[in-house]
Amino acid sequence: MNATDPGLKDRLFLADTHEVINVSRELTDFNLYEQDKALQDAVQREGAAAAHESLMDFGQRIGTAEYLDLGVQANRFGPELDTHDRFGNRVDLVKFHPAYHALMTTSIENGLHSSPWTEPGPGAHVARAARFYLHSQVDAGHGCPITMTFAAVPSLRTTPALAALWEPKITARVYDPRNVPDAQKAGLTIGMAMTEKQGGSDVRANTTRAHPIGIEGPGQAYELVGHKFFVSAPMCDAFLVLAQAPGGLSCFLLPRWRPDGSKNPLQVLRLKRKMGNVSNASSETELRGALAWMVGEEGRGVRTIIEMVAMTRFDCMIGSSAGQRAAVAQALHHCSIRSAFGAVLNQQPLMRNVLADLVLEHEGSLALTMRMARAIDHRNDRHEDLLVRLVTAVGKYWICKRTPNHAYESMECIGGSGVMEDSPFPRLFRESPVNAIWEGSGNVQCLDVLRAMQKTPEVVQVYFAELAKARGANAALDRWTASLQAEFKDLSDIEYRARDIVDRMALAIQAALLVQHAPAVVADAFCASRLDDQAGGGHRNYGTLPRGVDCAAIIERATPQA
Numbered sequence: 001m002n003a004t005d006p007g008l009k010d011r012l013f014l015a016d017t018h019e020v021i022n023v024s025r026e027l028t029d030f031n032l033y034e035q036d037k038a039l040q041d042a043v044q045r046e047g048a049a050a051a052h053e054s055l056m057d058f059g060q061r062i063g064t065a066e067y068l069d070l071g072v073q074a075n076r077f078g079p080e081l082d083t084h085d086r087f088g089n090r091v092d093l094v095k096f097h098p099a100y101h102a103l104m105t106t107s108i109e110n111g112l113h114s115s116p117w118t119e120p121g122p123g124a125h126v127a128r129a130a131r132f133y134l135h136s137q138v139d140a141g142h143g144c145p146i147t148m149t150f151a152a153v154p155s156l157r158t159t160p161a162l163a164a165l166w167e168p169k170i171t172a173r174v175y176d177p178r179n180v181p182d183a184q185k186a187g188l189t190i191g192m193a194m195t196e197k198q199g200g201s202d203v204r205a206n207t208t209r210a211h212p213i214g215i216e217g218p219g220q221a222y223e224l225v226g227h228k229f230f231v232s233a234p235m236c237d238a239f240l241v242l243a244q245a246p247g248g249l250s251c252f253l254l255p256r257w258r259p260d261g262s263k264n265p266l267q268v269l270r271l272k273r274k275m276g277n278v279s280n281a282s283s284e285t286e287l288r289g290a291l292a293w294m295v296g297e298e299g300r301g302v303r304t305i306i307e308m309v310a311m312t313r314f315d316c317m318i319g320s321s322a323g324q325r326a327a328v329a330q331a332l333h334h335c336s337i338r339s340a341f342g343a344v345l346n347q348q349p350l351m352r353n354v355l356a357d358l359v360l361e362h363e364g365s366l367a368l369t370m371r372m373a374r375a376i377d378h379r380n381d382r383h384e385d386l387l388v389r390l391v392t393a394v395g396k397y398w399i400c401k402r403t404p405n406h407a408y409e410s411m412e413c414i415g416g417s418g419v420m421e422d423s424p425f426p427r428l429f430r431e432s433p434v435n436a437i438w439e440g441s442g443n444v445q446c447l448d449v450l451r452a453m454q455k456t457p458e459v460v461q462v463y464f465a466e467l468a469k470a471r472g473a474n475a476a477l478d479r480w481t482a483s484l485q486a487e488f489k490d491l492s493d494i495e496y497r498a499r500d501i502v503d504r505m506a507l508a509i510q511a512a513l514l515v516q517h518a519p520a521v522v523a524d525a526f527c528a529s530r531l532d533d534q535a536g537g538g539h540r541n542y543g544t545l546p547r548g549v550d551c552a553a554i555i556e557r558a559t560p561q562a
């Protein structure tokens with residue numbers, strides 16, 4: 001610095017261009033569980049009150065700035081595939097950022113992949129759902145192998161000999177990402193390979209063949225030849241795979257390594273270049289005589305793997321409810337700080353209408369998800385079992401499908417900065433359609449609802465019995481239910497009308513749950529905005545709540561205090 005330069009002081013002053021004021025700050029260092037009243041209420045109500053303290057600890061741990069950054073890193077530095085090592089040996093090795101491994105470690109050490117199987121009992125699925133929901137808000141992508149590992153257990157149990165061998169390590173709370181044979185590991189992860197190029201939803205079109213090596217039948221060894229067009233988390237230790245056996249489409253357990261320590265030829269051709277779900281690796285593969293053991297009965301592959309699919313669909317409900325919470329929490333936080341035209345955004349009538357409406361969406365999603373968790377906890381009760389059969393498809397369809405627009409509208413609450421890559425919203429937005437598309441896309445879910453009704457007509461009575469628990473509490477809901485009942489009397493064109501019916505079923509059961517259990521301000525606003533038959537019913541853009549809604553109370557209940 002030249003002390004004799006007379007203009008220096010003025011020039012430095014001019015360089016000080018402006019003060020940074022009226023801007024938001026990161027939503028970090030808060031307890032994700034404690035700040036989520038809707039979740040706390042649901043955990044209590046649906047039978048997992050005993051998990052409250054451990055959920056408090058978990059929510060605190062994963063809400064630190066340092067921990068939340070793991071999700072950012074795992075998505076910024078996505079997985080990379082090495083098909084071969086530098087010497088030319090085939091390795092099929094996917095390398096992940098350390099943040100991904102840290103997230104996997106947390107999930108597995110906390111039993112997100114297994115706790116209801118290792119510690120069954122009242123509230124087991126509810127507690128696990130709450131934990132999975134919280135951790136999904138840090139990163140959704142790594143949840144894919146966690147879900148598949150969790151969901152594989154019911155399918156594997158159809159073949160007790162295989163379950164006895166594999167289940168202890170699948171459910172162990174040990175994460176071991178090494179690319180070594182399963183015999184050398186204390187904990188294993190499981191993937192799922194159904195989809196082929198010529199057909200994903202219609203797995204009957206699968207062309208991958210399974211050739212028996214010796215004796216045929218459940219638990220016996222086969223060699224699989226063919227391809228799978230989508231195999232997520234290809235570093236899993238084994239996969240449940242569908243292939244055509246001599247007796248028809250069957251389910252198989254296919255390990256990455258053969259028992260003799262050689263590589264099993266499930267070869268990874270490339271990783272998909274996905275718009276979202278970046279931390280998770282999804283691959284295209286070929287099977288070149290890969291060893292696998294038959295799970296369940298020959299020719300009953302869909303029946304066997306559907307046990308797994310039912311659980312993965314439920315996790316889609318949890319994951320999308322979590323996506324909604326993550327998005328609306330960011331919007332609420334921002335709008336509690338930022339002012340425009342002389343007032344904080346969350347004090348302005350129109351923004352209140354938008355925020356409260358976004359909160360209502362999430363309240364409905366979470367209430368339905370946690371009710372299903374309770375039903376899964378009580379599948380020995382026929383009512384609960386049939387509810388799972390029907391309403392998982394309803395909820396998977398509706399909650400996942402509502403999430404992209406919810407993410408977008410939450411992004412708009414932030415304004416221009418929400419669009420920037422260093423905001424959380426591009427990740428939330430790009431993740432938002434994935435749950436709707438995989439594990440049975442929207443139409444497939446609606447057709448599954450119809451299938452459940454045709455195969456087991458009792459599910460319809462069970463569904464309406466569930467709605468009847470809220471009868472008389474809200475006139476709009478009563479009218480909505482009556483009109484839905486009338487709909488079921490006319491089954492013509494039912495496939496064409498399936499989305500219309502399932503939309504209405506979803507809104508009715510969400511409303512019925514909120515009417516029974518949520519604060520009246522929430523339940524009344526939900527019914528008034530979604531079930532108003534005079535306005536045509538359904539829901540339009542966010543921010544169209546009718547007059548008389550106590551938006552301030554709805555917003556206050558949901559706003560996280562960081």
Ligand SMILES: Cc1cc2nc3c(=O)[nH]c(=O)nc-3n(C[C@H](O)[C@H](O)[C@H](O)COP(=O)(O)OP(=O)(O)OC[C@H]3O[C@@H](n4cnc5c(N)ncnc54)[C@H](O)[C@@H]3O)c2cc1C
Nearest residue numbers: 192193194195199200201230231232438439441442443444
């Ligand atoms: C990120 C990602 C990861 C994935 N990971 C895996 C994995 O690990 N393992 C795996 O097996 N798969 C995986 N999948 C594949 C996924 O499950 C399929 O993409 C999905 O099941 C749909 O199959 P498809 O893509 O062949 O579409 P299609 O089956 O061709 O469906 C196309 C559209 O047609 C609709 N449709 C289908 N049938 C009907 C009908 N009868 N009436 C009306 N509409 C209909 C569907 O709803 C869909 O909208 C993954 C997908 C994604 C996006």
